[in-house]
Amino acid sequence: MGSGLRGNAPKAMYVCNCNGIRERDVRAAIDDGAQRPADIFRHQGCQPQCAKCVCDMKSMIACQARAMKLAAE
Numbered sequence: 001m002g003s004g005l006r007g008n009a010p011k012a013m014y015v016c017n018c019n020g021i022r023e024r025d026v027r028a029a030i031d032d033g034a035q036r037p038a039d040i041f042r043h044q045g046c047q048p049q050c051a052k053c054v055c056d057m058k059s060m061i062a063c064q065a066r067a068m069k070l071a072a073e
Contacts, residue, residue: 012024015053015056015057015060016048016049016053016057017052017053018048018049018050018053019041019044019046019047019048019049021040021041021044021046021053023060025040025043025044026040026057026060027060027064028043029043029044030060030061030064034061035061036061037053037054037057037058037061040057
């Protein structure tokens with residue numbers, strides 16, 4: 001019966017626990033032009049706290065940049 005998911009939607013993954021920033025929030029900020037973690041924090045209206053999430057944010061930004069580059073080919 002229950003897989004713990006509502007419908008087919010995956011559970012929200014937190015990228016930044018300090019500020020409650022989820023993966024979808026980071027992706028939305030990147031879609032809106034964020035190119036650095038500072039841009040993502042600004043998009044969310046907050047500031048970094050412990051900065052443990054910065055590496056994950058940088059990775060997500062780089063991944064999106066690679067995807068866009070491939071899409072343009």
